[in-house]
Amino acid sequence: MRIVSGIQPTGNLHLGNYLGAIRNWVSMQDDAAASGGPKDRQCLYFLADLHAISQPHVPADLANATREMTAALVACGIDAVGGGGLGRAILFNQAQVPQHAELQWLLNGTARMGWLNRMTQWKDKAGKNAEGSSVALFTYPVLQAADVLLYQATHVPVGEDQKQHLELARDIAQKFNNDFAPEDKPVFTLPQPIIPGEAARIMSLRDGSAKMSKSDPSDMSRINLTDDADTIMSKVKKAKSDADALPSEKPGLEGRPEATNLVGIYAAMAGTSVDAVLSDFGGKGFGAFKPALGTLLVEKLGPINTRFLELRADRPALDAILRDGAARARALATPTLNAAYDALGLVRG
Numbered sequence: 001m002r003i004v005s006g007i008q009p010t011g012n013l014h015l016g017n018y019l020g021a022i023r024n025w026v027s028m029q030d031d032a033a034a035s036g037g038p039k040d041r042q043c044l045y046f047l048a049d050l051h052a053i054s055q056p057h058v059p060a061d062l063a064n065a066t067r068e069m070t071a072a073l074v075a076c077g078i079d080a081v082g083g084g085g086l087g088r089a090i091l092f093n094q095a096q097v098p099q100h101a102e103l104q105w106l107l108n109g110t111a112r113m114g115w116l117n118r119m120t121q122w123k124d125k126a127g128k129n130a131e132g133s134s135v136a137l138f139t140y141p142v143l144q145a146a147d148v149l150l151y152q153a154t155h156v157p158v159g160e161d162q163k164q165h166l167e168l169a170r171d172i173a174q175k176f177n178n179d180f181a182p183e184d185k186p187v188f189t190l191p192q193p194i195i196p197g198e199a200a201r202i203m204s205l206r207d208g209s210a211k212m213s214k215s216d217p218s219d220m221s222r223i224n225l226t227d228d229a230d231t232i233m234s235k236v237k238k239a240k241s242d243a244d245a246l247p248s249e250k251p252g253l254e255g256r257p258e259a260t261n262l263v264g265i266y267a268a269m270a271g272t273s274v275d276a277v278l279s280d281f282g283g284k285g286f287g288a289f290k291p292a293l294g295t296l297l298v299e300k301l302g303p304i305n306t307r308f309l310e311l312r313a314d315r316p317a318l319d320a321i322l323r324d325g326a327a328r329a330r331a332l333a334t335p336t337l338n339a340a341y342d343a344l345g346l347v348r349g
């Protein structure tokens with residue numbers, strides 16, 4: 001079992017990232033350690049800084065965000081060497097592992113324009129300005145495929161919005177294996193997305209039909225893992241809701257996207273089901289539900305926030321975490337990259 005996943009270091013880590021992906025990263029790391037340790041199962045988690053340059057960005061902000069996101073991931077429980085942990089996971093940034101970019105180029109020969117044209121994220125982000133978008137934004141999913149195929153990933157914990165990119169990674173792997181590898185010796189493993197049941201898609205606090213996102217201009221639309229208790233409370237109290245009381249059963253949430261989102265967040269945070277939350281809060285209005293949700297979020301996110309603030313100040317420690325992780329990742333990446341070069345007939349000494 002090889003578990004691999006990434007996050008773009010743009011903006012803050014928010015509740016959607018945490019519930020959709022990072023919480024799973026931590027539990028998969030903990031399970032991996034409990035069942036035989038790093039030899040059988042290895043977890044590689046990375047900051048997708050090479051992906052972040054596919055959109056306009058300020059270089060100094062990217063460097064800061066890369067370190068801040070490293071601190072946030074360690075605060076959430078990613079156990080990297082140098083983060084005070086045992087190094088049960090390998091945490092690094094793509095820019096220090098050049099094999100990601102190299103493999104992307106090799107896979108560009110296999111990926112088809114038509115496949116990339118169908119990517120909903122490309123369509124959303126390029127909008128009506130495909131001509132003016134960067135080539136990197138278009139080939140972004142090929143780099144994402146390289147990220148996981150490079151390590152022979154078997155499982156990739158992500159939120160629902162990344163499912164299509166993972167399907168593309170499988171298509172690329174399959175075509176490359178078919179075209180260039182003997183049937184009994186495939187170069188790449190086909191990765192499996194791992195998507196959480198209850199919290200696969202956390203929505204904006206201002207609009208229950210848009211996903212919670214770092215790129216939303218309104219900070220009120222998301223809970224950041226860096227928000228203090230007062231900010232969390234006020235964001236929850238001002239979150240869009242409706243005038244009706246909560247239903248006692250799930251079907252009563254139909255057609256109520258904001259209520260569905262807030263109840264879903266409560267369930268995911270409390271580690272329970274939507275049905276269980278509704279059986280407690282059914283018949284109560286948002287005047288009662290929102291303070292309960294705010295209190296739960298403050299209680300669960302408080303310790304992460306405290307740890308984050310301590311770590312964020314220690315830049316040498318954060319750089320050491322990424323350096324160590326990158327050295328371990330480079331060593332793991334080399335055999336597959338070499339196999340891909342060989343399969344393509346590229347002569348290297």
Ligand code: TYM
Pocket residue numbers: 004005006007008009016017018019020021022048051143144147148156157158159160161162199200201202203211212213
């Ligand atoms: P990114 O940085 O947008 O998000 C990181 C992770 O958080 C999940 N996520 C959400 N889950 C539920 N509800 C939401 N509102 C929400 N918003 C974000 C995402 O699904 C993701 O798992 N392209 C990727 C980064 C990446 C990657 C990879 C992921 C690069 N290479 C290889 C997996 C494997 C991205 O931009 O995620």
